Amino acid sequence: MITPSQSSETLKAIRGSFLDFIDDPFYVPESESVRYIADGLLVLENGRVKEFGAYDTLKHKYADLDITSYTGRLIMPGFIDTHIHFPQTEMIAAYGEQLLEWLQQYTFPTEGKFKDRNYAQKVAAFFLDELLKNGTTTALVFAAVFPQSADAFFEEASRRNLRMVAGKVMMDRNAPDFLMDTASSSYQDSKALIQKWHKKGRLLYAVTPRFAVTSTDAQLQMAGKLLQEFPDVYLHTHLSENVDEVELVAKLFPESKGYLDVYDQVGLVGERSVFAHGVQLTDAEFERLSEMGAAIAFCPTSNLFLGSGLFKLSKAKSDQHPVHLGLGTDIGAGTSFSLLVTAHVAYKVAQLQRQRLSPFRAMFLATLGGARALYLDDKVGNFDSGKEADFVVLDMRATPLMAFRNPGSTATSLKELADQLFSLIMLGDDRAIQATYVMGELAYERESDRPH
Amino acid sequence: MITPSQSSETLKAIRGSFLDFIDDPFYVPESESVRYIADGLLVLENGRVKEFGAYDTLKHKYADLDITSYTGRLIMPGFIDTHIHFPQTEMIAAYGEQLLEWLQQYTFPTEGKFKDRNYAQKVAAFFLDELLKNGTTTALVFAAVFPQSADAFFEEASRRNLRMVAGKVMMDRNAPDFLMDTASSSYQDSKALIQKWHKKGRLLYAVTPRFAVTSTDAQLQMAGKLLQEFPDVYLHTHLSENVDEVELVAKLFPESKGYLDVYDQVGLVGERSVFAHGVQLTDAEFERLSEMGAAIAFCPTSNLFLGSGLFKLSKAKSDQHPVHLGLGTDIGAGTSFSLLVTAHVAYKVAQLQRQRLSPFRAMFLATLGGARALYLDDKVGNFDSGKEADFVVLDMRATPLMAFRNPGSTATSLKELADQLFSLIMLGDDRAIQATYVMGELAYERESDRPH
Numbered sequence: 001m002i003t004p005s006q007s008s009e010t011l012k013a014i015r016g017s018f019l020d021f022i023d024d025p026f027y028v029p030e031s032e033s034v035r036y037i038a039d040g041l042l043v044l045e046n047g048r049v050k051e052f053g054a055y056d057t058l059k060h061k062y063a064d065l066d067i068t069s070y071t072g073r074l075i076m077p078g079f080i081d082t083h084i085h086f087p088q089t090e091m092i093a094a095y096g097e098q099l100l101e102w103l104q105q106y107t108f109p110t111e112g113k114f115k116d117r118n119y120a121q122k123v124a125a126f127f128l129d130e131l132l133k134n135g136t137t138t139a140l141v142f143a144a145v146f147p148q149s150a151d152a153f154f155e156e157a158s159r160r161n162l163r164m165v166a167g168k169v170m171m172d173r174n175a176p177d178f179l180m181d182t183a184s185s186s187y188q189d190s191k192a193l194i195q196k197w198h199k200k201g202r203l204l205y206a207v208t209p210r211f212a213v214t215s216t217d218a219q220l221q222m223a224g225k226l227l228q229e230f231p232d233v234y235l236h237t238h239l240s241e242n243v244d245e246v247e248l249v250a251k252l253f254p255e256s257k258g259y260l261d262v263y264d265q266v267g268l269v270g271e272r273s274v275f276a277h278g279v280q281l282t283d284a285e286f287e288r289l290s291e292m293g294a295a296i297a298f299c300p301t302s303n304l305f306l307g308s309g310l311f312k313l314s315k316a317k318s319d320q321h322p323v324h325l326g327l328g329t330d331i332g333a334g335t336s337f338s339l340l341v342t343a344h345v346a347y348k349v350a351q352l353q354r355q356r357l358s359p360f361r362a363m364f365l366a367t368l369g370g371a372r373a374l375y376l377d378d379k380v381g382n383f384d385s386g387k388e389a390d391f392v393v394l395d396m397r398a399t400p401l402m403a404f405r406n407p408g409s410t411a412t413s414l415k416e417l418a419d420q421l422f423s424l425i426m427l428g429d430d431r432a433i434q435a436t437y438v439m440g441e442l443a444y445e446r447e448s449d450r451p452h
Numbered sequence: 453m454i455t456p457s458q459s460s461e462t463l464k465a466i467r468g469s470f471l472d473f474i475d476d477p478f479y480v481p482e483s484e485s486v487r488y489i490a491d492g493l494l495v496l497e498n499g500r501v502k503e504f505g506a507y508d509t510l511k512h513k514y515a516d517l518d519i520t521s522y523t524g525r526l527i528m529p530g531f532i533d534t535h536i537h538f539p540q541t542e543m544i545a546a547y548g549e550q551l552l553e554w555l556q557q558y559t560f561p562t563e564g565k566f567k568d569r570n571y572a573q574k575v576a577a578f579f580l581d582e583l584l585k586n587g588t589t590t591a592l593v594f595a596a597v598f599p600q601s602a603d604a605f606f607e608e609a610s611r612r613n614l615r616m617v618a619g620k621v622m623m624d625r626n627a628p629d630f631l632m633d634t635a636s637s638s639y640q641d642s643k644a645l646i647q648k649w650h651k652k653g654r655l656l657y658a659v660t661p662r663f664a665v666t667s668t669d670a671q672l673q674m675a676g677k678l679l680q681e682f683p684d685v686y687l688h689t690h691l692s693e694n695v696d697e698v699e700l701v702a703k704l705f706p707e708s709k710g711y712l713d714v715y716d717q718v719g720l721v722g723e724r725s726v727f728a729h730g731v732q733l734t735d736a737e738f739e740r741l742s743e744m745g746a747a748i749a750f751c752p753t754s755n756l757f758l759g760s761g762l763f764k765l766s767k768a769k770s771d772q773h774p775v776h777l778g779l780g781t782d783i784g785a786g787t788s789f790s791l792l793v794t795a796h797v798a799y800k801v802a803q804l805q806r807q808r809l810s811p812f813r814a815m816f817l818a819t820l821g822g823a824r825a826l827y828l829d830d831k832v833g834n835f836d837s838g839k840e841a842d843f844v845v846l847d848m849r850a851t852p853l854m855a856f857r858n859p860g861s862t863a864t865s866l867k868e869l870a871d872q873l874f875s876l877i878m879l880g881d882d883r884a885i886q887a888t889y890v891m892g893e894l895a896y897e898r899e900s901d902r903p904h
Contacts, residue, residue: 093874
């Protein structure tokens with residue numbers, strides 16, 4: 001299917017059906033927020049979008065450019081996973097527990113292995129290949145507590161030229177000895193990693209206290225200090241996932257007004273702060289997140305797997321207090337690397353609350369919505385000129401069942417596209433990812449499509 | 453991987469790791485209800501199990517028999533799907549509605565197409581191929597209202613020599629004209645189909661009123677009459693799926709004591725009666741189902757897709773009032789043909805209620821549990837001698853992620869097997885089905901394993 005580009009070194013073009021978002025379909029009618037070009041051309045220069053539009057409009061201007069054609073395929077911006085743990089790849093599908101017991105029984109022993117730099121590198125490589133295989137080109141990633149685990153991750157991400165945000169875990173209590181740092185060492189180690197990796201190429205750093213349960217107030221204050229010293233790094237942690245956890249945090253921080261307040265008091269709630277889960281948030285906490293420009297990573301496969309509960313999507317996307325929202329797979333408590341599968345389960349979580357999550361809204365969360373949650377929408381998330389050209393080629397007829405369900409050819413209306421997209425979300429998985437491009441370069445191609 | 457059998461015409465043998473159930477692990481400790489033979493031999497005669505045991509024990513007795521070896525694979529009894537609609541195959545993943553609106557907007561128009569016998573036959577063929585591809589060898593199946601749709605299904609099932617239970621829908625109100633029969637015609641048509649198909653080869657008939665909403669009392673009485681005239685046919689319908697539906701049934705049957713009572717009053721609740729869903733059942737209704745030996749088909753992917761709610765597994769499998777229980781995919785409101793995926797979502801439904809569904813219990817429901825729910829456990833459901841040899845060859849390392857999660861070789865303990873099986877349930881789909889056998893014959897083989 002792919003014709004290797006014979007074009008000049010810097011310019012290349014991709015033809016196919018394109019879908020992206022130019023605004024938030026939770027607030028702006030889909031007719032104005034969804035951009036669909038049934039026969040489009042994406043012109044790239046040095047890995048960035050130079051021009052994007054209808055093939056018929058652009059074809060003369062780029063007549064001498066060789067074009068890679070994906071006929072009958074839907075091309076979308078690369079998916080953005082706003083919460084995932086790379087050291088938990090091997091412990092996906094760990095049986096029988098809810099959050100706090102699951103951490104003790106499975107997570108901590110597994111993460112202990114990531115003291116070994118080589119092991120961490122091996123897992124990071126597999127993990128990033130899985131992301132690409134699932135169409136994910138940007139993620140906000142937990143490493144383990146060991147600085148070398150973050151080094152390993154950044155190195156592998158750098159090798160693939162990926163826009164990734166990650167950080168070493170900070171945790172100085174309520175965990176096994178072999179997994180704990182101290183307030184002071186976590187500050188020093190994180191600072192060194194920021195200096196080494198933040199803004200190196202496409203990489204970005206996230207200050208990453210695991211959650212309030214495993215950090216002392218002193219350590220959370222150090223996290224706040226890092227954010228003050230490096231105002232454009234991220235804050236990445238967990239928040240209000242599980243009822244028992246919320247109760248425990250209340251006990252651990254008797255002075256706080258609530259779980260979010262624990263973070264708020266030390267300056268961890270602001271732009272570029274991403275809180276995973278938020279299943280148990282109060283209305284006041286949603287409002288505070290909205291006010292501060294912070295983001296939530298909604299992780300439906302994980303929330304169901306650990307029995308944490310049903311995320312209140314309508315609260316996060318309320319008219320009064322909109323909160324930045326992305327989707328997270330939350331591997332290894334999540335059960336799939338695929339943001340299509342994650343969107344599928346998000347739909348079911350909404351249905352259980354008698355709400356509808358439209359396919360466009362779901363895929364907005366997986367692309368531009370995630371980019372906005374990460375304040376990266378000036379760089380990725382759609383096909384606007386100047387954006388980094390990370391994109392995914394989707395095959396909506398990837399399996400016999402998908403082809404049976406979706407016999408139509410290229411959609412000619414948003415209504416038709418919505419139906420096709422919904423079937424992709426409900427039936428698709430990594431098999432629907434035909435190819436993934438990073439900065440305009442082919443980074444993954446489905447096995448059956450590779451030349452034999 | 454498969455060595456074609458060179459053996460005598462009637463005898464053949466399969467070697468591999470075998471897992472089946474000899475009792476219900478919800479009530480009997482797994483050490484006594486789970487049968488695992490790490491290196492086993494399944495000897496078949498004329499499509500039935502002749503002998504089953506450890507390879508080392510049986511190898512001398514069958515020394516001259518050619519053996520098909522599935523090294524490193526897990527072989528289980530064919531999966532049993534206790535609730536599914538074949539005419540809804542093409543409308544899987546229909547957006548945005550809960551039960552009653554979903555029926556009106558999507559289901560009824562689709563089922564109208566099944567008046568065309570040829571169309572019905574084409575879909576039945578695709579449907580049965582999907583079942584085999586997913587390891588399902590027995591299912592309890594809704595056809596459409598048209599007798600010819602049931603004929604088409606039975607013909608295709610017969611062609612594949614499958615043990616299938618099906619029936620034409622009965623519905624004489626609250627549906628479009630083109631989909632309605634009458635009390636009298638539904639009786640006549642069902643009777644003719646029973647006489648034509650029930651016990652023909654491996655086929656069995658189910659009297660199939662869609663649900664109380666779309667049948668008059670007169671029609672339900674006709675269904676009861678059929679059960680009296682043909683005491684070994686099945687009754688297959690829906691029950692207490694959705695809150696609005698339960699309210700509507702209460703209005704339609706003001707004399708009834710509840711939803712189940714509507715069926716009970718006309719003699720539809722007994723052995724071989726299978727009720728899909730039961731999400732909204734009362735304790736008294738669970739007790740009544742238990743008392744009567746009736747069964748529930750638990751359809752978790754469907755219950756979440758339509759937002760119906762969380763099935764109370766612990767009520768169905770209570771010590772005091774155990775109810776026969778199977779898993780149902782409920783295509784097209786369900787979102788996967790795979791009983792592995794269905795078991796995965798069943799686990800999550802249990803987790804959301806702070807209950808654990810062990811991998812053995814889940815796979816019991818998909819095999820012997822389903823057979824017991826259908827009163828077919830004298831014929832299928834495990835590897836006991838004399839049983840029909842329907843089985844599935846499972847590849848627990850079918851994808852790179854599954855292989856990464858599950859690097860171990862053949863399990864040597866139930867504990868190890870439980871972990872492998874759980875990862876199969878959480879990460880597996882049709883790709884994990886290497887082969888499906890029907891009456892000892894290879895009926896499906898995964899594409900990548902086929903000889904090139």
